[in-house]
Amino acid sequence: MTPFSLRRLLLRALRLWRSSLQLRTVAITVLATLFAVTVISGYMAVTIATNLYDSRSVQVLAEARQAASSAQELFDSSVTQTGSIDVETAAIAASRTIGLSTTSSAQYALLRTPGQTTPQVMQDSQSPGFDRTTITAELQAAVSSAGDSVFSQPVAIAAGESREPGIIVGSAIEVPTAGQYELYLVFSVADVQQTLDFVQQTLLIGSLLLVLTIGLVTFVVVRFAIRPVRLAAQTAEKLADGQLEERIPERGQDVxxxxxxxxxxxxxxxxxxxxxxxxxxxxxxxxxxxxxxxxxxxxxxxxxxxxxxxxxxxxxxxxxxxxxxxxxxxxxxxxxxxxxxxxxxxxxAGAVVLETEPTNLVRLVEESMEAIRPLAEQKASELRLVAPGGYFEADVDARRIRRILQNLLGNAVDHGEGRPVVVYVDSDADAVAIAVRDYGIGMDADALEQVFERFWRADPSRQRTTGGTGLGLAISTEDAHLHGGVLDVWSEPGEGSCFRLTLPRRAGTALVSSPLELPPIDPVDAVLTEEVADA
Incomplete structure (x- = not known):
């Protein structure tokens, strides 16, 4: 899978997660249940394993003590009246006794404690297959110096090509005339491991079934609970689309x-x-x-x-x-x-129809500026055009765009205080923008909120040359929306105003951005701003 495909898959999953309340509820419930079941099952598995091992250890130690006691009694009873002992015969008898004292198939070894000097020496004996490597130095040191105590430790027992768990138990035995010997018994606990594996497998399967069951139950319950909400949302969307007769079915007396x-x-x-x-x-x-x-x-x-x-x-x-x-x-x-x-x-009434045709907006702006120039000269306002070049042709209704420009230019001249009025035209592959910038009295925040409302005028008491109905900007806004465009405004008291018209170059396409900033950033604009500040 390519990184792009993986990223797209992750984005789809993220959108599904954000949009589906049912998915989030079920997922969170399943994850919380899985965490709780994992903790509980883990605790139960550890507890059961500990109890099984402890029980087996108690049994093994009891058998080891019984075997050591029986062997010690046998050696003690083998002493003759003269104080001698047939150690070989006693060793054979002890091996038989040890085997009878252990109920499980335990392996044993009877080894002489190193470093002794006695009149007689009994040969070491062990059961077939006894692995002396299971006797660690720590265990041997503890057994040789412990007297009657019994010591144990876990070991791994060879079982064919694999190894299985076991317990080795060591104790000391005194053989008359032969000195101290060490008895080691190795017990297999594979049956305990099998029981523990079965318990763990049962807990795992049971936990998975429990999580799946809870997930399924949650899915059904959430689906049942969300269905009315989804139905209400669908009905609300239909109402928003104008289907005012849509209603939610009423059933029962519940919430x-x-x-x-x-x-x-x-x-x-x-x-x-x-x-x-x-x-x-x-x-x-x-x-x-x-x-x-x-x-x-x-x-x-x-x-x-x-x-x-x-x-x-x-x-x-x-x-x-x-x-x-x-x-x-x-x-x-x-x-x-x-x-x-x-x-x-x-x-x-929705009875307006556009009559669009490919139009050069720069030429349309020039014509509108020429039409307003007598009024600008009367007001001593210079008209300037800034058109750096680009895709100036667009599918528009020229009559309506000309009406917008006449309105914006007239307002700019009226409120420009005799200062220059600059018209910016710029474009890109998708949109065309026209901005009309004046450096007059400007507007405050309250005026900006109402500037496009019907019958609103910035200053009714002010002597004005054009307009007067308060409908010009409202009509201009409707004309812009009719083209799929937008009419924006920027203004600051004492710094002037700027109206920006942004139109799509092709009818029916959506606007993403405007080719012009609001207000436009241009060297001419900077110079004029300095002139206004100096004035």
Whole structure:
């Protein structure tokens, strides 16, 4: 498996772990159970092994003492009236006695303690197959100097090609006229090991079955418990998608049924409120649309009459001429506001259709700047364009983008305090961005939160040349969203404002990032910032 495949597998496992409450619950329960069962089973295995070994050790020591006592009695009774002893005959009899004294198939060795000088010497004897290497120096030293005591230690006994556990027991025996001898008995405890292996195997199998059983029971219980939650989540998603008639089935009288009833009551309440709001919104949209359309006819008549009066204002006295000019200005403003209301009503009704075509946005920006240049000259604001080059062509509705630019440029000139207005255009393979930067009065945090709201104006008392309805930025935002783009803003009091429009180059593609920072970082911008600071 390649590192890439392993990484992808780990990412999938991580996503599954994060998304599945059922998996996390079952996994945590199984791991906790496995830990507890491992500890308990380990404790039981150690306890059983200790008890089995201790029991076997007690039995072995008892047999060893009995064998040593019987051999000692035999040697003592073999002494004749003259104080002599036939050591060879006694040795043979002792071997027979030792074999009869041990109930298990133990091996023995009767060895002379080194360093003795006695009148007689009895030959060492041992059972066939006795391995003298099992007698350690420590054990031999303890036996030779212990008197009547019995010593033992665990050893490994050869059993064919393998080795099995055993216990060696040593004790001292006094042979008349022959001195001290050491009796060693080796007992096999393979039966204890077999019993312990069986117990451990049983504990292992039982523990695994217990963990699997608990895991299965947890899976079933969690699945049963999570099913209502999953059903509630699915129903909530359907409600969020607009399927307001979806409900959770109500069964029984338990907590789950209570949850279903509470959820359904909440859904009923939301459905009623959403229906009321939808009806109210439709009535509002219809009212705005009807009023806007109904106002078209009288407005047209007023426009014609006002134009006639405005064209003849030179023949009127100064007061009447000024009145004609005010009438003409307010009719223009009224007509603009009516057009904006009609546009917003179309947005609200979802009746707006884009007419996209490949458009060079730099050229579109230049045209918009030329259209606003007379107003900029009137305000003594210089218009500058910064377009470093790139993928400037994009699929857009040119009329709507031009409307956004006219609105942003007009606001920049209005609030620019006569300082330069810089328009940045940049792009990459996926997106195109246009930023309009002014160095005027700027906005505070409260104004930034409301700048895109309908009918909101930054400073209603301020004398302004363009706009006035408070719908310009709201319409611009809707136009940007209609293209799949976004309209952002940055502003600081006394440092000016910057609006950035980011659009996808191809219709239907999602935006990931913007080619321009907000505000854009550019040498021209740095120079202008210094000029504003000096001013």
């Amino acid at each position: 789950v049924a209570t949850l279903a009833r509470s959820f359904n009551r909440m859904a009923d309440s939301l459905q009623r409120q959403i229906t009321q709001l939808a009806d109210l919104s439709r009535l509002q949209q219809r009212f705005v649309s009807d009023v806007s359309h109904e106002l078209r006819t009288p407005l047209t008549t007023i426009r014609l009459a006002g134009d006639v009066i405005y064209d003849r204002r030179d023949t009127f006295d100064p007061t009447t001429a000024r009145t004609a000019e005010l009438l003409h200005t307010q009719v223009d403003r009224f007509e603009t506001m009516l057009a904006d209301l009609l546009e917003m009503s179309r947005f609200d």
